[in-house]
Structure formats: C-alpha cells, structure tokens
Amino acid sequence: MNGPGLSFPVEFDPTLPRRHSSGNIFARFFLVSTWAGIAALALLMLTILNDSIGYVIITTEVDPASLAVNGVPYEEQTNQQLTDILANHLSARRLRVLEKETPFADLNQAELVLLVEQEVLDPEAAATFSMVQSLFDRSMVNAELAEHPGATMQMRFWLQPGLLSNSGSSNALLAGIRTALYGSLWIIAITILVAFPIGVGAAIFLEEYTVDNAFYRLLRANITNLAGVPSIIYGMLGLAIFVRGMQPITSGALFNAVSGDPAAATGRTILSAGFTLALLILPLIIINAQEAIRAVNPLLRQASLGLGATQWETIWHHVLPQAMPGILTGTILAISRAIGETAPLVVVGAATYITFDPTGPFSKFTTLPIAIYQWVSRPQPEFRSLAAASILVLMALLLSLNAFAIALRNRLQKKQ
Amino acid sequence: MSTITNNASGGNLSPEALSLKHRPRPVEALIYGFLFFCGIVSIFTTLGIVYELGKESLLFFSTPGVTIWGFLTGTRWQPQAGNFGILPLLTSTLLTSGMAMLVAAPLGLAAAIYLSEYATPSLRKALKPTLEVLAGVPTVVYGYFALTFMTPLLRAIFGKDTVEIYNTASAGLVMGILILPLVSSMAEDALSAVPNALREAAYGLGATKLEVAVQVVLPAAVSGLAAAFLVAISRAIGETMIVAIAAGAGPRFTFNPFQAAETMSGHIVRISGGDLSYNSIDYNSLFAIGLFLFIVTAAINLVSQQVVRHLKRNTQ
Amino acid sequence: MLSSNIMPYAQSNIFSKTGEQEEAAGASGFAIEARNLSIHYSAFRAVKNVDMAIPERKITAIIGPSGCGKSTVLRSFNRMNDLVPGAHAEGDVIFMGQNIYAPQVDPVEVRRRIGMVFQKPNPFPRSIYENVAWGARLNGFKVGLGRPSMDEWVENCLRKAALWDEVKDKLNQSGLSLSGGQQQRLCIARAIAIQPQIILMDEPASALDPIATLKVEELMQELARDYTIIVVTHNMQQAARVSDQTAFFTVDADRAGMLVEFGDTRQIFTNPKDSRTEGYISGKYG
C-alpha cells in the first residue's frame, strides 16, 4: 500500500495525432475491403451481362431470302412448304436419316422451321461480340462484318425464347437448355423426395429422442463433419455406390424400365444423381431443421405431454408446426445449393451431349450447371455468350428460390 | 345433462378399470424405427465414403509398381506411363488455395472488423447478407468468371507470354472471392462474441478505435478467427469447378502460378467426366486422390472444430 | 456515423500538458463540472438538467435507485456514452476549463485524462504485466534518463493498487487467473498507469465479496490523495464510509433521472434537505 507516491517524474509523449492518422488509414482499408466483396459481385454480374448481349455476325449455307415464296419468309410458311424446302435442299440420305428420327408429318410448324434452320440454313456465328465491344468498338465490328460477304449481323440477347425451348446442339446459335432444365428439375425432385423426409426425421430423432450421451455426440459431430466434406467426394461416393453398386436399381434394369437396349443400361441416371445430391445436402437440412426444432418453446412440449399426448403426437401436432417455417427455409437454401452443384454430377456421369428430354428417373441426364460447364469450356466466344445467358437463367432460378424461401417463412410466421 | 353424467362417470373411475401399465403402441414404435434410421443415415454416409475410397485405394496401391511412398513423393502423374506421384496435383492445389487465402484472409478479416467494430447495426444488417450472396453463387459461375474476366485481366497486366490461358493464379484469385464471405462471416461472429466490457476497458484507457479493434478485440477472438481460416482453407482445397474450368487440364509439377496445372479435384472431375471403365487403374487412382483429399479436408475441419470448442470453453 | 468514422480528427491536443499534471487543473478547485447536462438514448431522455461541480482530490459518491441514470451521468464524464449508438448529450461538461462536448474535442483525449473502472472486473486476456503496461505504452509512456522504466512503472502502479505483493511472482500469468477482487485492483492499477486526473468508478465493488470490497474501499481512500474519484454505488453504507461528497439522483415523473441533492456526505446522510433524499436514505439505511 505504501509504495512510492507520484515522486516519479513520469512523462507521456503526445502520440494521438499519429495514432489517429493510422487509425484513419486502417478504417479506410476496412471499409474498402468490405466493399471489395460487393464490388466483386457487381463485377461478376456485369461480366455475365456483357457476354450475354452483343452483335453476332451470322453466315448461312443458303441465303434465307432465297427460301421465301411469294414474299412469305420461311418462318411463316406452311408445313408442306417447309417439307418441300427440306426435300429440295438436303441429300436423299440425310432426308432418310431425319425421317427415321421423327417423320416430318409428325412435326409441327415450329419444329419444321427449326429443322430448316438447322439443316438447310445451318447458320454459323462467324464472329460474336460482347456488349462493350458492340457499343464502343463499332469499327472493329464493321471490319469483321466486311470480311464475311453475304453475312448478316444482328444484335442478339442470348437469353431469348429459343434458349429455353431448344435442346443441346453443337451449333451455338441453335443450342438451348431445355433438356438441361428438365434434367435439373427431375434430379431436384428426387433429391427433395429423399433428403427432406430423412433430413427432418434425423433432426427430430436427434433433438427429441436422444439424450446427451456419447452416441448422440458422435452423431452430431459426424453430421458437422459431413457438411464440410468436399462435394466432389460425394460424387465419388455416388459413382461407387449408386452408379456402380446399385446399378440394377438405378439403371432401371430391375424394373425392366430401360429404354432402348437393356445391355447398354448404366447407372448413370437421374436416380443416381438425385440420390447423390440428396446425400450431399442431407447434413445441411439436418443442421437447419435441428436449429428450428430447438427453437420451439419447451413449455409447449410440456403442455402437450401434460394433456396425455404421446411423444410422437406432441411432435406431430405441436413441435413440427412451430418449427416448419425454419425447416422449410433451411431446406430451400439446401436445395438451391443442390441446384448449383456441378462437380459431383460430372463424376456421377452427366451425359456430355444429349438432345432428348429425360422421361423418368432412369433417363440419362444433363443439368443446367453442367451445360454451362461444357459451354464455358469451349474456346469460341459464341459458346461463352451461351454460357452467360444460361448463367442468367440459373441465377434467376436461385434468386427466386431464395425469395420464395423468405416469403414462405414470413407467411408461415404470420399465421402462427 | 348428458355431459354431466359423462363427467361424473369419468371422474369416478373404479380402480379395477384403471390401468397405468404400458400399452403397446405399434405406430409409435414404427415411427421411432423410421426416425432412428434417418438419424443413422449420416453414419452410413461416412462409412460409405471411407469404405469406398479405402477399398478402391487399396486396389490401387496393390497394383504392381504402385507404392504409397511413390504416390506421396512422386513428382509425375502420368497414368499411361505408370507414374502415380501426387505431388504435381498437390502443389497446384496448394497454389490455388494459397492464392485464395491470400485474397480471402486479409479482405475477409478486414471486412469482419469493419462489420463488427465500425459499421452501425443497420449497415451491418444490410451488408452481411449481401456479402453472403457471394457464397451462394454456384461455383461453375465463378469458373466462368475466372476464365472470362480474371484470366484476361492477369494477361493484360503481366503479359500474354507470362500468363498462360489456363493458370492457377486466376482460379485461385476467384476462389478467394468465393470464400471471402465464409471468412468474413465466421470472423465477424468471432469478433462480435468478444464481450463489450473489454472494448470499454480499452476505450477507458484512451485507446483509439483501431487500437481497440486490433490490439484488444482481435487477440481475444483469435481462436474463432483461426477456425474461420481453417474452414476456408479446407473449402478451398476441396473446391472443384473453378479449378476445373480455369486452372488447366493436365498435371504439371510447377510452382509458377501463371502456368496451367491441374489440381487434385480438377483431375478427378476431368478424368471421371470422360469414359472411364471400372476396375481400371485410372479409376482406382482417382479414389486414391479422393481419399487423400478427404483425409486432408477432414483433418483440417476437425482441427477447426477443436479450436472452436477450446474457444467456447475459454469464454464461458 | 459511417463518414464520421473515417473523418480525420481535428488534431486537438488541448488537454495535453507537459510537466506536472496535478497543477494543471482549473483554478476553480473543481475537477469536473456538469452544467445543465441532459443525456438521451435515441429519443429517450435518461437524465435531465444536471448541475454539479465535483471537487478535486476528493471522493464523490453518486447514489440513487436503480435506473435513475447514475451510470449514464458517470459515463458522460469521459464520453464513454459516445460508444452507445444513439446516445447524445446536451449541456456542458467542463474539464480543465474546457467543455468536453465541444465539437473540436477528441473523446480519446478525454478518456486518456479521465480513467474508468467498471462494475464487473474486465482485465484484458493478457498477462498481468501487459494489463498494466498496455495503456501506458499506448499513450506514449516515456522511458529514459531519470525516468522509470516500464518495469518500474508497472511495479509502482501495482503497488499503488495494493496488488504487488500478491502478483509479483506471476506477472506473466493471465490477468484472468486472478480472483475477482484482485482483478478489480488490477483494473485500478491499469487505470492509474496512464496518470489520469480523474478516476470514474461504476459500482466497482458490487461484484466482489465483503473482504475484497473492503480492500477496494481502502484503496479508493488511498488514491484520493492523488486523484479525483467519482464512484457510483447502490450501497449506501459504502457511500457513507468512503466518500467526502454525495450526490443523490432519482427518477422524475417523466422517467428521466435527475439530481436531487448534492453536498457533504455527512450532511446528506444525517441532515438531508430534500424529503426524497431522506425517504431514500431512511428506507434503505435505517
């Protein structure tokens, strides 16, 4: 207590100006870093937009104007006239092949127009320009146009109706994502059917039926760890178990559901892909559902049990309805993760090139992200534009899913 | 009238009629069975991963000419020539994840400090979910971004002779953007968990905002921050599509981030995307890489969980 | 808020005095003085129209029922309330002849002169030594010929806080390893290590056991020889025991805290002028 008093000649330097100025520098750095992420997001969107609209210089095998009859362009001609065009311009062999695929008589007018475009006109993107190039470098665009006599130039927004209605094609101008979209929807439907009940069931089991013992802790730690396993590992698991191990089931051979040659049946089907993604998002669904269930007021359980309800009656009538908004929101977020997944599906065996829409769980598949992956991997700029437009579709899908999740949560919460 | 009599008879139940014994409840038992099954699906998933990766890896290592030592130390991955050294795949994985952390660690930490210590509550509420949108963008979109934006940018800056069209730098930098929100979000949680009393103590001694943030709050949150970095690293190591699209196809033993080099995950995705026959050494070798990847990421995740648990015990 | 965070501060150095600080206080003999001070949390007025002049090198106690704004007033004396979003003060607080709420004043400079000890002991999760040295080093503690080294200074402050004998063998251990009472004395040592003129204490003993409380009270009286101490307490015996002056606050009908009576401690406790003071003291003290 009786230490030396203030006899020390203590002095402090005035340090504040220096400290404040370094404080200001760092404050700016922190602020800029925060906005860097948001700037990256903006840059990403701009890059996508920049690629998805711009001039395209198109050359065709046949001048489209020459196909007009009495001033009626081929797009508006009758089925008969279109069939005639095909007959006039294609080799007999090619006609036979096409006729064998689908008889011309079975095609409607729009399909015939598409066939004429594919087979007769065979348009080719001689040059594709980004939005910035189209707007600010017109001279380059014009110079390029001059190099292709007879070519037409159009301002093209690649996200056009044809993108959604056409299936895959090696011609960027005619390619679309219809098949891929159907594939994504089929797979997601299976993923939901499998992952939602099992995920919610697991969450109920963990929260309502287990006590805090070693087994429970093992289960929980395991789920946390699974959530951190790289998605490509799930792809390998799916390849080994669903595609290979369960081939009779996943290929449909067991149910005689194989289309075409049964010998060619492989497990690289929508079913395998859906199962794989279900395993992938299961931990996410479980963790979210657990949180939602844990947030339910324990007094509610006691009230219900006190009235003589069994445990399951309590859960079904009281706990689950209360927890549902949280469970659904978490599930939708997990689903949007699954929709964007690419790597595991490549490993499971997404088809690189299919033009037939999937017809059931045993069909071969491709998905929207896989279509994007394949187009991004092509060096030609027209495929990059195609990829950009498809990315717009994918992002719109994900955004609306998230908006839906939020709206749903708000609505269910209001009801209670 | 009738209700009254009903009530009376219910209230005066004779002792013989009352049974408190267990009644069989088959529905409840069935439901319990289903829930139990759901609960242990995750265990089977883990076992399945370990079993399948392990089984195929065993087949791989029992192939004549393949040794674990050669696998771990070989600098060439040429399945056609029987060379199975993982180092080229590993170095490029380290290059891309290192690049990613170079971006995400400082920016993510700085953003976390800003959100936790500088931003007003309303601004934080708006900024945090916006940043998290970045984490929700599918990775294939980032791959596109790397190839169409980052690579041309790098080539414009460093020259087309220096920077190859496919290179690990571009993939790594864009991966940094992907994991940035992961770092900032987890780090922000760790910083916000530091009790306000510590901040007040420091302000009371005449500390500036920066001194409070960097010298008091950061050290107090250090284990949470370490966990955030570890999770981000593990995520970067396992990330696939960005590297598959932008880093290059073909293993190459190089430390030059401007050259093309295939990572572990990129190799798995490229080879399995082609026509792959089961029981071939190519097929088995993929699972050996997968096992390696799984062990590395699981180990990092386990360490980070340990760190978090340590943190929880300390703050309680 | 956002822009003010990164605005360069006016390079004010108005409280920095070289040489002997103790003599630098205003000629008034008051360490700090509130003039018509009102404090708001967003729209809520927590404290209204406080006028009080606190004498130098004395212990001033602030008492009153819970929620009457004692902490709010105390924290307004070193602009600690600036850290609460939405909090703002009206009126003046005069310290060394200057209003600390004047626009050109840097709150960091204010806090460096007016230290604070909190209700719950809050040592930094660092070593005992570092807990004391950190603030001093931050504020440009000078070493050199004829001046104490940092080690000597840490020892001096720990001695003044009556903690030296208990910790001298474990200076490198974490401050969190100490008992509650020791932690609080460490916080006091930390506060005096930067040589403030005033030490604000917000219920510094309320989280401590009676023996630790006694030690802190003794320490306060010791420190009052060199420092002005303002202490908030809900323990009226404590106020009566340690303080020279007492201010009694209460909540007015409009839920705002207000100063009822301020004077010599003996007078407040034996012969209060206001019936509300008397009611409070007799209700709790009697």
Ligand SMILES: Nc1ncnc2c1ncn2[C@@H]1O[C@H](COP(=O)(O)OP(=O)(O)O)[C@@H](O)[C@H]1O
């Ligand atoms: N950070 C804050 N935000 C909003 N209101 C506050 C805050 N701190 C205190 N108050 C309010 O101000 C009033 C005075 O609080 P306080 O100064 O802590 O009282 P005391 O210390 O006398 O118990 C109370 O009504 C309290 O609810």
Ligand SMILES: [Mg+2]
């Ligand atoms: Mg108080």
